[in-house]
Amino acid sequence: MDDTPVRVRFAPSPTGYLHIGGARTAIYNWAYAKNQGGSFILRIEDTDRQRSLPEHTAQILRSLRWLGLDWDEGPDVGGAFGPYLQSQQRLVYDQALTKLRQNDSVYPCFCTSAELKAKREAALAARTYTGYDRTCRFVDADEAARRIAAGEAHTWRIKLPLDRDAVAFDDLVFGHIKVGLEQLDDFILVRADGSPTYNFAVSVDDSHMRISHVIRGDDHLSNTPKQILVFEALESKVPAFAHLSMILGNDGKRLSKRHGATSLEFYRDTGVLPEALLNYLALLGWSLDGQTTLFDAECLKSAFSLQRVSKNPAIFDTEKLLWVNQAYLKRLSPQAFLDVWQPYLLEAGLLRGKTSVAQALALHNNAEESAVCPASKPIQEAVQADIEANREWYLQIPPLVVERVKLLAEVNGICAYLFCGDEVPFDERSIQKCLKPEGTTQLLNAAIDCLDTAEVPWRLEAIEQALRHLPQTLDVKPKLLFQAIRVALCGTMISPPLFESLILVGREFTLNRLRRAAAIAG
RNA sequence: GGCCCGUUCGUCUAGCGGUUUAGGACACCGCCCUCUCAAGGCGGAGGUCACGGGUUCGAAUCCCGUACGGGCUACCA
Secondary structure, three states, X not given: OOOOOOEEEEXXXXXXXXXXXXXXXXXXXXXXXXXXXXEEEEOEOOOOOOOOOHHHHHHHHHHHHHHOOOOOEEOOOEOOOOOOEHHHOHHHHHHHHHHHHHOOOEEEEOOOHHHHHHHHHHHHHOOOOOOOOOHHHHOOHHHHHHHHHOOOOOEEEEOOOOOOOOEEXXXXXXXXXXXXXXXXXXXEEEOOOOOEOHHHHHHHHHHHOOOOEEEEEHHHHHHHHHHHHHHHHOOOOOOEEEEEOOEEOOOOOEOOHHHOOOEHHHHHHHOOOHHHHHHHHHHOOEOOOOOOOOOOHHHHHHHOOHHHEOOOOEEOOHHHHHHHHHHHHHHOOHHHHHHHHHHHHHHHOOOOOOEOHHHHHHHHHOOOOOOOOOOOHHHHHHHHHHHHHOHHHHHOHHHHHHHXXXXXXXXXXXXXXXXXXXXXXXXXXXXXXXXXXXXXXHHHHHHHHHHOXXXXXXXXXXXXXXXXXXXXHHOOOHHHHHHHHHHHHHOOOOOOOHHXXXXXXXXXXXXXHHHHHHHHOO
């Protein structure tokens, strides 16, 4: 064992939002750093100027923070190796190149892209070696210097030590890996425009930032030998490597936009709790003990180990994520639930007693889609004020809905009827089944009589007791009566618990809804 | 084409040569609970451990092939 401090890094390229796969890589790096008492570094690999956008960087940082990750060094928090943006580290790469020129590990290559492409295609057609043929490696040093001085375009290629043994390393996840030197070629380190290529930039940065463990996607497994060669040319200590298998879509193919939801923001907007996503993602390729499914960040930090990371690619299972999310929602106190639900209430502009049939209907149908346009500012303020003024009323809702919902975005739809006034949107099938049958009007009228007396206070126990006796008196099955009341109150035969709903809707609205239903009932 | 990697219930996984009639979770099915739907409780079905050879007294576990899947093979990252 050596005592070099553990320093790991997550290095996304800002060519898009943070996706599921990147998030898991970040989580594992973070968990490993925390577990080892090391540092977690965030570095933005924006060498691809065309595709890299600052807003993507901002979005990635936001997503990581939302997930609950924190880093010791990074573009927004600083550190000894700033600014943690590859595009602004040019000097570091220039210095690295200078060093390599001094110790004779590189040489200029004057071959043009067109020439290289032609050679590669010919080699491919002939089914032979497709690597660079090292033409320029044997150009006389003085001549090379002359051509450079004359301004001839050139790249810099690594000068592989031809007498070296195979490149081998012990991957912390995949185990011993060995690649013969004949499989590698004198790849380009610095482009003709002076910018570093990926394999060079990463190695220089990892070396420069004293990264001790490189934990990343296994699409880089094959790049690792090249990077080791760069580390060696740099005369730098080679870090340990741990590669993570890919996350696949439900068709077994690499996860991409094609599979729909891959961005963290989607899950955030749709109402997945960050703790739940962290938990689920951690489970995708790692296990605590093979038994435990739910664990918090603290547990992850204290138990995470690379030895328990799986080599197999994992398919992202939305169903299980939703189950995990519901488990987390159920653990929330009513107040905590209200806190995370509140943004959805505001956006929908759900106002107690003033919610229209059309609005309730829209919420019902768009349960998961936030496609509905957000409420205006004044309405949102009104909702906010109502929540503050009637906190007790709102706090009664979470227990009624948590176990019926897997995403926060579904909550409004399932309890919109609580916010309606005298009218709720009726579901046709429910009407046919529960209101239309002969004699339903009488049942509803009996319920109205039962509730509309001063002796029955509008409290749960009193109302439940009163209504529970009714079926007996009327000599009908309880279900018949309760379903009729349910449809009258909620508009559908599927809803949160009935008696609690009556309480929340209130005497006035409840009685009016019952009367309206009685009027159309059979 | 070359090289590297992977392969345990539909899915995520436990398993690191005998304690395994292969364990858990999601999904699925049934029963119970019940004012609906959920949630919960209980139970069930589902894996010849990709396939074929070895090694061994003994293999999901070690070795070698084959098949399938993935990655790399760019002046992309």
